[in-house]
Amino acid sequence: MFKKTKLIVNSIFILLLIFSIISSSNALEFEIYNKEGNNNIFQNPIFKNAIENKTKYKITYPLSTTPALVEKEGKFIINFEAEEFEEIYVTISTAYEPVIDEILLENITYLNETPNWKIEVNIPLSITEELYNITLLFINEGQSYKAIQPRSLKIFDEFKDDFSFIHITDIHYGDPRGLVESIKETIGFKSIKRCIKEINLLQPDFVLISGDIVFGQLYPFEYKIEYKKCYDLLQSFDVPTFLVPGNHDGYNRILEDGFDFWQEYFGPLYYSFDYGEYHFTAVNSYDMSKLYRLTFLFIPLNWGGSITNEQLNWVENDLANSHSKLNFMFLHHNPLWDTISDSLIGMGYKNRKNLLSIIHENGVDMVLAGHNHLDTVNIENDVVFITTTTPESEISTDDGYWGYRFVKIINGEIFSYNYKEPKYSIPSYHIDYNINFYDDFAEAIVNNSLDINIEANVKFLMPIGTYSVENGEIIMQRINEDYNEIYVKSNIQPQTTKTITLFKL
Numbered sequence: 001m002f003k004k005t006k007l008i009v010n011s012i013f014i015l016l017l018i019f020s021i022i023s024s025s026n027a028l029e030f031e032i033y034n035k036e037g038n039n040n041i042f043q044n045p046i047f048k049n050a051i052e053n054k055t056k057y058k059i060t061y062p063l064s065t066t067p068a069l070v071e072k073e074g075k076f077i078i079n080f081e082a083e084e085f086e087e088i089y090v091t092i093s094t095a096y097e098p099v100i101d102e103i104l105l106e107n108i109t110y111l112n113e114t115p116n117w118k119i120e121v122n123i124p125l126s127i128t129e130e131l132y133n134i135t136l137l138f139i140n141e142g143q144s145y146k147a148i149q150p151r152s153l154k155i156f157d158e159f160k161d162d163f164s165f166i167h168i169t170d171i172h173y174g175d176p177r178g179l180v181e182s183i184k185e186t187i188g189f190k191s192i193k194r195c196i197k198e199i200n201l202l203q204p205d206f207v208l209i210s211g212d213i214v215f216g217q218l219y220p221f222e223y224k225i226e227y228k229k230c231y232d233l234l235q236s237f238d239v240p241t242f243l244v245p246g247n248h249d250g251y252n253r254i255l256e257d258g259f260d261f262w263q264e265y266f267g268p269l270y271y272s273f274d275y276g277e278y279h280f281t282a283v284n285s286y287d288m289s290k291l292y293r294l295t296f297l298f299i300p301l302n303w304g305g306s307i308t309n310e311q312l313n314w315v316e317n318d319l320a321n322s323h324s325k326l327n328f329m330f331l332h333h334n335p336l337w338d339t340i341s342d343s344l345i346g347m348g349y350k351n352r353k354n355l356l357s358i359i360h361e362n363g364v365d366m367v368l369a370g371h372n373h374l375d376t377v378n379i380e381n382d383v384v385f386i387t388t389t390t391p392e393s394e395i396s397t398d399d400g401y402w403g404y405r406f407v408k409i410i411n412g413e414i415f416s417y418n419y420k421e422p423k424y425s426i427p428s429y430h431i432d433y434n435i436n437f438y439d440d441f442a443e444a445i446v447n448n449s450l451d452i453n454i455e456a457n458v459k460f461l462m463p464i465g466t467y468s469v470e471n472g473e474i475i476m477q478r479i480n481e482d483y484n485e486i487y488v489k490s491n492i493q494p495q496t497t498k499t500i501t502l503f504k505l
């Protein structure tokens with residue numbers, strides 16, 4: 001009997017190993033995020049020959065995981081580490097666009113000097129509303145160096161009281177458990193790529209990702225592979241993304257601690273940010289010492305929640321100093337529930353009740369969590385506590401599915417967060433689009449098999465010319481010497497397929 005069990009366990013392990021090798025060898029092909037343009041500032045030899053040397057010159061804020069959200073004519077702060085330099089230039093370039101705009105930002109104010117440099121930079125009025133990469137260029141003794149942070153700056157025309165964000169959680173990059181839902185869509189991470197494609201079409205103002213970004217529970221030295229690949233995967237969002245870790249991101253494995261990789265690739269474990277007058281607190285709910293995060297291959301000591309006193313004090317101060325119209329919190333473990341069963345040593349969710357008191361006493365309006373791979377909504381004393389399903393891993397309930405949650409704020413109030421009442425997220429695989437290009441026109445065929453209207457945002461790359469659109473509205477164009485990049489918006493009715501056609505006049 002024992003032999004049989006051992007055989008089954010070994011077979012499962014070998015299968016999982018094969019899965020991970022197949023999946024990780026499936027090349028991820030995404031556009032290069034730091035590609036340099038062909039017309040203006042990077043043609044200057046000083047910039048063109050700049051060397052990237054992360055140990056000498058490194059941006060520490062903003063990052064692609066904690067981007068800066070700034071209005072036109074607003075200002076933002078850049079933190080960086082740098083060895084000596086004589087001159088510095090701040091440039092931004094549009095992320096992931098075939099037509100690249102590069103802008104040299106002037107008006108730099110020095111707030112702090114070496115070793116933790118801090119500068120304040122102004123955004124001129126003339127800049128297009130877009131997601132940008134930031135490049136710092138340093139000149140030292142005739143040599144130029146560059147430090148790049150992709151997708152780390154979103155410029156808005158203005159912050160509004162009507163905005164939206166999408167909540168996704170438990171991506172579990174490298175998780176084989178999704179195989180029980182769909183073998184075809186799990187291998188090669190098709191389901192998460194599909195989810196990103198759908199979110200890019202919906203273009204929320206930003207995305208919150210509440211942990212379990214990687215898996216870290218399968219084979220030795222797994223984090224080294226998963227963090228790098230997952231970082232690359234996340235760069236294919238063409239909207240800003242904010243991350244916090246879950247248990248899978250922070251296991252302390254033999255010779256590798258997940259949180260070391262988190263800090264290297266994704267930055268801080270907890271922080272907060274503002275979209276205009278709306279505040280978002282990102283909490284690390286797997287906040288425990290290395291010893292309690294100990295994991296031997298696929299057996300962790302604890303996979304439940306915990307918040308240290310130090311972080312709890314930070315959260316309380318952060319909320320006390322917020323005078324926002326609405327306060328949102330996102331974290332991996334929903335503080336409504338204890339996680340004593342998510343532990344081999346019966347450790348409960350440390351400071352859970354204290355966090356709940358802070359939430360209620362400091363005017364938090366909505367708390368978004370993951371971990372359980374299911375949809376839940378609980379309203380307690382006017383606070384909306386949400387758990388969102390996973391877009392890739394195993395589903396915990398019979399009525400569950402892969403998906404993500406769209407949260408809409410209208411007139412400064414939380415307007416909607418359920419796709420269907422009383423708790424459901426948007427199911428993945430219900431929105432799709434393809435663009436076909438012909439000689440003097442192009443058409444995007446958008447299918448919406450959801451039961452709600454969607455606002456689809458499609459980008460067309462066309463030869464230089466004047467265009468008009470049928471079944472949509474041109475909201476922006478960007479032009480270089482070869483191409484027009486045309487942004488079209490269109491409302492797609494429930495359960496319909498719509499063809500958006502762009503004609504050359």
Ligand SMILES: [Fe+2]
Nearest residue numbers: 212246247371
């Ligand atoms: Fe989790």
